[in-house]
Amino acid sequence: EAEPAPSLAMPRITQWLAVLCACIAAASAFSPSLNSPLKPQFSSCRKSQCVPSSPGYPGRSLFARSTSKSPLRMSTMENVDGVVDEEVERMKKSSKFDFTKQWYPLAVPAFLDHKKPQAVQLLGRDLVIWRDTVEGKWHVFDDACPHRLAPLSEGRVEEDGTLLCAYHAWRFDTSGKCTSMPHAMAGTEQQLTSTPPSCAISYPSQERQGLLWVWGSPGAPGSDAALEAALKEPSVIPELDDPALEGRVRAYHWNIRDMPYGWDYFNENVLDPAHVAVSHHGLVGSRYDGQPVSYDQSRALTAEGGFALKIKFGSEEKIAEQQKTGLMPEMEFVPPARVTQRNTFKGGGQMILALYSAPTRPGWVRHIGCNIIIKGEDGKVPDGLAFFSISMPMWLSHITASLFLHMDMVFLHHQEKILAARGYKNEKGGKGDYNEIVHTPTEQDLGVTMFRKWLQYSCEGGVPWAPGSEEMPPRERNNDQLFDVYHTHTKNCKVCQTALKNFKRARFTLFAAAFAVAAFFKGVTALVGGGLLALSGLLLGKIINMFYHYPFQHAYND
Numbered sequence: 001e002a003e004p005a006p007s008l009a010m011p012r013i014t015q016w017l018a019v020l021c022a023c024i025a026a027a028s029a030f031s032p033s034l035n036s037p038l039k040p041q042f043s044s045c046r047k048s049q050c051v052p053s054s055p056g057y058p059g060r061s062l063f064a065r066s067t068s069k070s071p072l073r074m075s076t077m078e079n080v081d082g083v084v085d086e087e088v089e090r091m092k093k094s095s096k097f098d099f100t101k102q103w104y105p106l107a108v109p110a111f112l113d114h115k116k117p118q119a120v121q122l123l124g125r126d127l128v129i130w131r132d133t134v135e136g137k138w139h140v141f142d143d144a145c146p147h148r149l150a151p152l153s154e155g156r157v158e159e160d161g162t163l164l165c166a167y168h169a170w171r172f173d174t175s176g177k178c179t180s181m182p183h184a185m186a187g188t189e190q191q192l193t194s195t196p197p198s199c200a201i202s203y204p205s206q207e208r209q210g211l212l213w214v215w216g217s218p219g220a221p222g223s224d225a226a227l228e229a230a231l232k233e234p235s236v237i238p239e240l241d242d243p244a245l246e247g248r249v250r251a252y253h254w255n256i257r258d259m260p261y262g263w264d265y266f267n268e269n270v271l272d273p274a275h276v277a278v279s280h281h282g283l284v285g286s287r288y289d290g291q292p293v294s295y296d297q298s299r300a301l302t303a304e305g306g307f308a309l310k311i312k313f314g315s316e317e318k319i320a321e322q323q324k325t326g327l328m329p330e331m332e333f334v335p336p337a338r339v340t341q342r343n344t345f346k347g348g349g350q351m352i353l354a355l356y357s358a359p360t361r362p363g364w365v366r367h368i369g370c371n372i373i374i375k376g377e378d379g380k381v382p383d384g385l386a387f388f389s390i391s392m393p394m395w396l397s398h399i400t401a402s403l404f405l406h407m408d409m410v411f412l413h414h415q416e417k418i419l420a421a422r423g424y425k426n427e428k429g430g431k432g433d434y435n436e437i438v439h440t441p442t443e444q445d446l447g448v449t450m451f452r453k454w455l456q457y458s459c460e461g462g463v464p465w466a467p468g469s470e471e472m473p474p475r476e477r478n479n480d481q482l483f484d485v486y487h488t489h490t491k492n493c494k495v496c497q498t499a500l501k502n503f504k505r506a507r508f509t510l511f512a513a514a515f516a517v518a519a520f521f522k523g524v525t526a527l528v529g530g531g532l533l534a535l536s537g538l539l540l541g542k543i544i545n546m547f548y549h550y551p552f553q554h555a556y557n558d
């Protein structure tokens with residue numbers, strides 16, 4: 001089903017495309033669009049939604065800077081450990097973070113085919129997402145029929161509002177209860193379908209802010225687990241529900257990708273601002289303009305609340321001004337699934353990058369992201385962000401996300417395997433001290449260190465993968481395999497599927513027209529007309545390729 005892969009070196013026309021899209025994708029992994037199905041929702045902010053705060057925590061500068069005339073003092077990891085250690089001691093004494101009692105964003109319903117149940121994973125469990133035809137709600141079950149464990153994701157959504165296992169036609173209602181067992185002897189069906197072993201195992205789920213959230217452990221409606229899930233808020237984006245910001249929030253549509261590296265490597269990547277200009281050279285800054293990065297801690301590290309850091313980057317004058325005005329960029333980690341990067345501007349405007357991640361299975365993460373602009377109190381988009389108000393087709397922002405994501409992807413895939421080979425096992429009960437294996441002598445890695453300390457001391461080493469879940473896949477030596485876009489996004493995105501179908505039709509039409517012009521006209525008309533049509537078809541082919549595969553190498557990114 002995949003188109004032939006382009007050569008590993010960035011093709012010239014793709015480079016041209018990259019240049020076109022560079023400014024669009026710049027400063028964000030995901031490009032904004034006004035064609036958004038995600039509408040800001042305004043409701044009163046429930047208290048449990050707020051990140052647990054640390055009473056009396058004033059925020060602190062982790063490392064005093066030298067006088068403005070002296071060079072910046074680069075802090076050593078010893079300092080970092082010293083600061084983090086206070087919080088580590090607290091985490092050691094506090095209760096542990098329970099991954100199974102959390103909400104995870106696992107899908108964007110607007111992109112899903114309503115007719116087909118979808119296979120997904122969470123915490124190493126195989127799940128199926130399906131939408132009933134009566135109430136139009138999404139439901140999540142274990143992806144194994146209780147009969148003989150055939151995957152329900154290979155089943156069918158039926159018109160009576162049930163999910164039908166396509167192997168022997170048992171049917172399940174939205175709660176998981178078996179409603180039909182067609183091969184049961186006459187008079188026994190009702191009794192047989194009503195027993196608990198005949199039920200599909202269901203998970204609490206809910207739609208919020210355009211995402212489908214799934215609870216990390218099973219719970220049929222009415223069960224204690226379902227009640228516990230109902231009492232906890234998913235870590236939605238507070239600004240989208242803040243009535244005080246009504247009329248000022250411009251939220252853009254979601255983007256979703258399965259990435260071939262672990263959930264923890266995704267988070268350390270987005271908590272590492274120092275890599276941005278280097279790894280994303282040409283899109284965001286230059287790899288040759290490295291500057292010291294340091295932080296003020298704005299929220300203490302806790303098991304349930306994660307942490308937040310204000311980022312100090314650039315000249316001392318700029319940092320001093322940002323500190324004075326409170327306009328410092330901030331990144332926050334809200335376990336288990338959200339990292340938010342916030343830039344605040346004069347007049348109250350903000351640009352927020354919401355970066356969600358769900359631990360699907362070992363060695364893989366499902367990433368869902370969204371870019372949000374909050375207009376200033378005067379109702380204007382902050383200076384320099386007007387560009388982000390430009391309308392962009394959803395499919396284009398989906399395929400151009402590869403330009404950004406693939407710049408880090410190869411690093412993260414291999415880092416995970418290299419660290420594993422050196423003794424760091426990133427799962428619950430796993431062995432190895434991350435900070436003893438890597439060498440992080442500067443303060444630039446503070447976000448990564450805090451995240452890893454949180455994982456080590458609040459989570460006993462990492463994700464508690466479900467019993468029987470698969471092992472982390474081996475290191476992929478052929479990097480070209482990692483650049484797959486089709487199976488990690490396009491295949492399950494109906495927006496991209498529709499665009500792809502239309503582009504293929506258009507390409508066929510262009511080539512047919514080129515052939516007709518060349519055949520029926522003569523001279524310059526045949527040459528120029530046919531040539532232009534054929535060239536357009538070839539260019540379209542390059543766009544079509546981006547739905548399948550997008551290779552990238554830093555060596556060729558000059």
Ligand code: FES
Pocket residue numbers: 145146147148149150165166167168169170
């Ligand atoms: S395996 Fe599902 S009905 Fe038999």
Ligand SMILES: [Fe+2]
Pocket residue numbers: 111394395398489490493494495496497
């Ligand atoms: Fe898409």
